[in-house]
Amino acid sequence: MDSPITPQAMETVMIRRPSVRGAAIITRPFFWLITLVVAIFIVTPAIGNNVELRESLLLAAVYITLASNLNLMLGYAGYINFGSIVFFGLGGYICVWLVNSYDWPLWLALLAAGVGVSALSFIFGIGILRLRGPFFALSTIGIVEGVQAFVQNFTPWGGSSGIYISPAVFAPLGGPARALWVVYFALVAVMGLSLYLSYAIKTSKFGLGLLAIGQNEDAAAILGVPTPRYKALAYSASAFLPAIVGGLYFFKGAFIQPSDAFDLTLSTEAIVICMLGGQGTVTGVALGAYLYEELRGYLLTSETFSHFQLVVAGALLLLIVLFFPGGLMGFIYSRFPRTQRLLE
Amino acid sequence: MTALLSLQKVGKRFGGLQAVHDLSFDMRQGEILGLIGPNGAGKSTLFNLINGVFAPNSGNIVFNGIDITGQRPFVIARHGLARTHQIVQPFTNMTVLENCTVGACFGRENLPLMRARDAAREAIVIAGLEDRAATLALHLTIAGKKRLELARALAAQPMLLLLDEVLAGLNPAEIEHMIGVIRRIRDRGISILIIEHLMQAIMSLSDRIIVLNYGEKLAEGAPSEVARNPQVIEAYLGDPKLAEQLQGHAEQPASNGSARHV
Amino acid sequence: MLGIIASLIDGVLVGLVYGLAAMGLTLIWGVMDVINLTHGTMIVGGMFALYLLATALGMPPYLTLPPVLIGGFVVGVALYWVAVHRMIGRPPLMSLLSTFAVNLMLIGIGTGLWGTALFNVSVSLPGLSIGRYTFPGAHILAAALAALIAGLLYLFLHKTRLGKALRAVANNREAAELVGIPTTKLLAIAVGCGVALAGVSGMLIGTLFPFTVLSGDGYQLKSFVVTVLGGFGNPVGALMGGVALGLLEGAVTPFVPVSWTLVIEFALFVLVLIAFPNGIFARRGAL
Known part of the structure; x- marks a missing residue:
């Protein structure tokens, strides 16, 4: 159907672009920008043992990790995953279960969670990635339903009542108070890895193939892009770090149950964040996550809005989709075209 | 010498419609083979069968000694077969260079990113798009998009190029330019299978012509022979304008007719 | 054995209502290639309209059908202008x-x-007894009404100018635009009809089962299953798909x-x- 290309459509257009850079990754400015962000996350709460700031940044780090991994599918390959929460929840379950029932050290349990969930999603991916566009999106909702039903009936994981962690498991990390800091630094490290991964993929041949799939899958296949393998890889890669974050998050809370682990709100927020910052960009998604976390913090403290978090998220998403499909970065790129070279 | 591309009794049915029926032909290395026929004769379907968009219901397709029957398009592309589309399919949000880099990266050579960019630049120069390399595909004119299709396919460094109506919708000056580009591609040793409705162009470009009608091969031979074939003229009578063009050609045989069949 | 047959028959009755809901989804998809993700919530909207009209205003449950139909249409047209x-002409994901x-x-x-509390509208109708089994009257009436509305939709699409x-x-x-059909207005009407069907089916389901604000997800899913069984953009297929799903549920x-x-x-x-x-009973674009 022919529709005039609106300025809004143009913004989406400008933003999902591959970025081919010549130099080795550590000589590029953007690499150091990510490193700077990670450093700020590490240093600022550590100064003066600021626990309140730490908790707020922790949530931002969770959002950044979830959204930038979602972005591999949504922003690069053009596939909406409504069920990214499954990675987070399953990762949480695997980690908590291994630590609690088998006394695995945290790092090993986290690794197992990441690898296990990635492998599982690769298998899911082979099935549902045969479906195109909206049908894939719908079946990701099905994955959530399926996994949730499984966990609720799975007795080793406590069924619908979940798993409590005994405080003893915090001992190897130097007691509960120190464990919270350890978990926080680990989370920031995973956030940093997510950003590096997004950036590395975007500047790689793999990323070019994904972006080609996102724009015209048939044309990409005809040019030789191995579309089924690339999509399954992207889907599986986008599961790894969220699973680890899920592990850390629920280890920190010392409790996991199906309704928290598979709460669709978090997947939804990840989508809102991607669109808010600018799908397909690394900077935008990180910025969007931070802003969303700030906004959410404000809403939760406000009496009127605390019940209407979903309404606000929905309204925000609708406004972005209708009027600013390029998100924040689309706006910044169009105002300051030179930033396109620096901010991926 | 063995054939570069060989179709053996290939058939394709869509529901009750037999789009391609028991079609066999061989194509030599370095040849420009023209494919003509009235609308709905099965030309585009044939392209889709060769590059794997559809799997044939019967028969075999052998490319460069490898049986590619029923393989997926991205596998076939890796073997060194590239194509353009009748309706252009650019990656609209990428620049011309990036479009062609995709072609080069995932084509026959399977190049790493940096070397792919060089190959892409070369293809852009051949297609005459060098001053548009940094333009988003979406901003190109229709002629520009047609050239981009060609450049992108070329960047894959194929052994065989399938061209689906690359001249349609172009003005005479653009057509002349494009014909020059096609000749230059052939001079680089790339074989070309071309579908075209502009009789004059395809008659002068092709070494050999195959005429399709109702999914079957109606005639095959040098352009001058084909144009004189009464069956072919009859098939085109449904389209008087084309029939006239064909007859025009029969009277003044194409310049390099069958000279190239060595 | 007889128990299974009874379960299957009841499945068909409920399946007809699912089919009606799916018609709403597939109508919008067929006309403009848009997947309406508010579908489940619109079904719940029908349920709550039933609850409010029947319990707060004391209307007889089945008389809420016309207001739900009209209200659903208005909401649908509004949805079209706000979100669709x-x-x-933009990518389908948008x-x-x-x-x-x-x-x-x-x-x-x-x-x-309303929170996530469970709501219930009780309908007392005499059931139909066959042997040891009694089929609830509400199920029979809901199925009959669903079939009736589906039939009316068919007549609307095939016999009226607008349809x-x-x-x-x-x-x-x-092509429709070229021959002077005001397409934008029709797209709005299509979304209106789609949402009205979702609302009415929600109202009918509300007479059968208890519901919460979040019940929509499950029913939306059922509509998707029915739609792929019946073929996208094919309302008649949707009704058949609904019966197929009902049979499956009855068997399972x-x-x-x-x-x-x-x-x-x-x-x-x-x-x-x-x-x-393209769906099992596929006739793409057959509307």
Whole structure:
């Protein structure tokens, strides 16, 4: 159907672009920008043992990790995953279960969670990635339903009542108070890895193939892009770090149950964040996550809005989709075209 | 010498419609083979069968000694077969260079990113798009998009190029330019299978012509022979304008007719 | 054995109502290639309209059908102008996101007003007894009403000028525009009809089962399964798909825990899509 290309459509257009850079990754400015962000996350709460700031940044780090991994599918390959929460929840379950029932050290349990969930999603991916566009999106909702039903009936994981962690498991990390800091630094490290991964993929041949799939899958296949393998890889890669974050998050809370682990709100927020910052960009998604976390913090403290978090998220998403499909970065790129070279 | 591309009794049915029926032909290395026929004769379907968009219901397709029957398009592309589309399919949000880099990266050579960019630049120069390399595909004119299709396919460094109506919708000056580009591609040793409705162009470009009608091969031979074939003229009578063009050609045989069949 | 047959018959009765809901989804899809992710919430809207009209205003439950139908149409037209109109001609994922966003807002408002409490509208109708088994009167009446409305929709699409114009737009929007059909108005009407069907089916389901604000997800899923069974953009197929799903549920419920039913249905959805990309009773663009 022919529709005039609106300025809004143009913004989406400008933003999902591959970025081919010549130099080795550590000589590029953007690499150091990510490193700077990670450093700020590490240093600022550590100064003066600021626990309140730490908790707020922790949530931002969770959002950044979830959204930038979602972005591999949504922003690069053009596939909406409504069920990214499954990675987070399953990762949480695997980690908590291994630590609690088998006394695995945290790092090993986290690794197992990441690898296990990635492998599982690769298998899911082979099935549902045969479906195109909206049908894939719908079946990701099905994955959530399926996994949730499984966990609720799975007795080793406590069924619908979940798993409590005994405080003893915090001992190897130097007691509960120190464990919270350890978990926080680990989370920031995973956030940093997510950003590096997004950036590395975007500047790689793999990323070019994904972006080609996102724009015209048939044309990409005809040019030789191995579309089924690339999509399954992207889907599986986008599961790894969220699973680890899920592990850390629920280890920190010392409790996991199906309704928290598979709460669709978090997947939804990840989508809102991607669109808010600018799908397909690394900077935008990180910025969007931070802003969303700030906004959410404000809403939760406000009496009127605390019940209407979903309404606000929905309204925000609708406004972005209708009027600013390029998100924040689309706006910044169009105002300051030179930033396109620096901010991926 | 063995054939570069060989179709053996290939058939394709869509529901009750037999789009391609028991079609066999061989194509030599370095040849420009023209494919003509009235609308709905099965030309585009044939392209889709060769590059794997559809799997044939019967028969075999052998490319460069490898049986590619029923393989997926991205596998076939890796073997060194590239194509353009009748309706252009650019990656609209990428620049011309990036479009062609995709072609080069995932084509026959399977190049790493940096070397792919060089190959892409070369293809852009051949297609005459060098001053548009940094333009988003979406901003190109229709002629520009047609050239981009060609450049992108070329960047894959194929052994065989399938061209689906690359001249349609172009003005005479653009057509002349494009014909020059096609000749230059052939001079680089790339074989070309071309579908075209502009009789004059395809008659002068092709070494050999195959005429399709109702999914079957109606005639095959040098352009001058084909144009004189009464069956072919009859098939085109449904389209008087084309029939006239064909007859025009029969009277003044194409310049390099069958000279190239060595 | 007889128990299974009774379960199957009841499955068909409920399946007809699912089919009606799916017609609403597939009508919108068929006319403009938009997947309406507010569908489930619109079904819940019908349920709550029934609850409010029947319990607060004391209307007889089945008399709420006309106001739900009209109200659903108005809401649908509004939905078109808010979330769909600007998405026409944009990538399909954008309309998916815009209807998803509206759904979030509606769910948010719904849970803000009613929480996630269970609501129930009791309908007392004499059942129909065959041997040892009694089929609830409400199930029979809901199925009959669903079949009636589906029949009326068929007549509307095939016998009226407006319906024919809708089918023309579904078939080829540009050509329809060329012959002077006001396509934008028709797209709005199509969304209106789609939502009205969702609302009415929700109202009918509300007379059968208890519901919460969040019940929509499950029913939306059922509509998707029915739609792929019946073929996208094919309302008649949707009704057949509904019966097929009802039969499946009837066959499965006696043996499988309730929490797995949705999972089985979703697996079916994926498998059918992979095996029959155009639906089993496929007639693409057949509206």
